[in-house]
Amino acid sequence: IYSICYCVGPRTRNIIENQLFRRQRSLKLEALQRQRSQYGSIDLNDDDDDAEMFDKTYIVIMFTEKAKLRHCQDVEKIIQEFDIQTKLEIVSKDEKYLYLSASLDTLLRLADAAELEKMTTTGSMQKFNYGCISDFLLPGMSKEQILHYCETPVLIKDVIEPSIRSYIQKGYIEDMFPLHDIMYLERFNVNLKRTKLPIEEIRNYFGSSIGLYFGFIEFYTMALVFPAVFGILQCLLELNLSLVCSFYVMWTTIFLELWKRKCAGYSYRWGTIEMSSLDKPRAAYTGKLKADPITGKMTLQYPMRFTYLQMYCISYPVVLGCVVAAAWFALYQFQIEAEVLADFGAESWLLYVPVIVQSVLIAIFSWAYEKLATFLTNLENHRTRSQYERHRVNKLMLFEIVNNFFSQFYIAFVLQDLKQLKYQLMMQLLIFQLLCIAQEIGIPLMAVLRQKYAKYRHQELDPEKLEAVSNKPRYEQTFYESGLDAYHSTYEDYLQVCIQFGYVVLFAAVAPFAAIGALINNVIAMHIDMFKLCDIFKRPFARRAKNIGAWQLAFELLSVMSLLSNCGLLFLQPNVKQFFAHWLPSTPDLSFVIFEHVLLGLKFLIHKVIHERPRWVRIGLLKADFETSQALKQLK
Secondary structure, three states: OOOOEEEOOOOOOOHHHHHHHHHHHHHHHHHHHHHHHHHOOOOOOOOHHHHHOOOOOOEEEEEOOOOOHHHHHHHHHHHHOOOOEEEEEEEEOOEEEEEEEOOHHHHHHHHHHHOOEEEOOOOOEEEOOHHHHHHHOOOOOOHHHOOOOOHHHHHHHHHHHHHHHHHHHOOOEEEEEEOOOHHHHHHHOOOOOOOOOOHHHHHHHHOHHHHHHHHHHHHHHHHOHHHHHHHHHHHHHOOOHHHHHHHHHHHHHHHHHHHHHHHHHHHHHOOOOOOOOOOOOOOOOOOEEEEOOOOOOEEEEOOHHHHHHHHHHHHHHHHHHHHHHHHHHHHHHHHHHHHHHHHHOOOOHHHHHHHHHHHHHHHHHHHHHHHHHHHHHHHHOOOOHHHHHHHHHHHHHHHHHHHHHHHHHHHHHHHOOHHHHHHHHHHHHHHHHHHHHHHHHHHHHHHHHHHHHHHHHEEEOOHHHHHOOOOHHHHHHHHHHOOOEOOOOOHHHHHHHHHHHHHHHOOOOOOOOHHHHHHHHHHHHHHHHHHHHHHHEOOOOOOOOOOOOHHHHHHHHHHHHHHHHHHHHHOOOHHHHHHHHHHOOOOOOHHHHHHHHHHHHHHHHHHHHOOOOOHHHHHHHHHHHHHHHHHHHHHO
16 A cells, blocks of 8 residues: 655655655556556556656756745746746645646757757767757657657756746745656666666766766776786786886876777767857856857856956965965874874884874865865856866866875885885875775665664655645655755766876885775775765756866876876886996986886877777768758758
């Protein structure tokens, strides 16, 4: 017997109730789908509410307690002007929902206006044209399959958001989010028979930005197999450090160049490869409405000189101050270690305390600085999401490199103590991985442990509320998902991977097992990230992306730094110093410059040999340009 439940007290923030609800709904919807496939219809008299779940609700708008009935009705009327279907439900004073849906014809018209790129019957990617729908119907495809799950909520949101922004700013609208598709989420369950993540399905549901993140983390994890195996050989066979330097130069370069090719394939298939800085502004962008010099449409404009003044007069001086403070803190740790060594001796366990405390504080500083970098970038008011992310990542990487790796560089090239470097590096990497795992697993683990107690915290829904609810399953799903946290972006996930990459490659000469730890961590983290997206957070609106943005430059920066640092470690070896002092007695340091430039030349050669776009992608783009030019000629 199906019952509607709710948690006593204010709106729930508990993940468990949502999970129990989904489990019930999933079983019922599977039964209904089987009944439809067998009999072609379902008995509406037996279960009206379950049948109504098949009528898509794409977006839910939640109103605040401050919003009156007239405010809700005004928003509803504005949205209906865009041919969007609405259903307003006033359940109680603090529960007011507006459900949005749209016909297929409306969605296709919106896709035309948004200029989404779709595959045509000729095999090329073209901007969708509502007047030529047949050109986009591939063999065996219906009109409903032209748009993906991730696209329909965004199309509706983008067209209505400017018109209702004033109600959001005045505090009448609390939230706007798309509902999860419970049946589609079943595709992301952990499957031991599956050897790869379902990247295409992830993109179809969550959008290209999240799809690219999972594509990258999967590709990076597979690439880690090579340094993991090499690290084992490095320990067993005591390989020459010059060979180690050469291997990591080749591995990091080939890995990043091959990822560019794979990323180009993803973005071409997903219709985002030709995105530019002229794309639509992000939601938080502010300015004055002026005519766009290219399209002539009225768009928000903000003088770039104010952005540059904010960047160079406020943001970067603050960043520089934080970098200096992080470097000073790293040096202060060595002073504390020296005092502990003098007071308690080299055998005391207290020598472990400073490096453990520093490793924990590094994670805390990273968290605090991330908030500061976000705040400063918000003040700069960048127009597009890609510009915003690029400048935020630039600030972040300046600080994170000093915060995480300054002490290692100091030990390696000032103190020149390789034994202490290995100890410091492995201790920081271990604590970093433990903190990441605790963060990734903590919330899901607590949810599982509390699940058996959740049923005692429910009671029947007030019958008076049922009278105001037209679709009970839809209301209950909205009620539970509204209590989940919002998923903002893949920013924190990329940051963790980038720092981990630095630990793996920067001092690989003395830390051969770092790649093995990263490999094991990533295999677990991929599935935890997917679980969090599906079960811990609200479903996010999809974001379009053609690559991983500034993170690509961050990884390439770490790759170049690893070349220099590992070459430096090589030339700190006594036998290497003696060898070059014998052959080049007058200028022994010149040998370092020569070897380092040889490896830089090898890196540049690999970069030039491997094209960043596969041949089939280049052909597809040229084919699309040719078809566009031919169509223009025929039109003339």
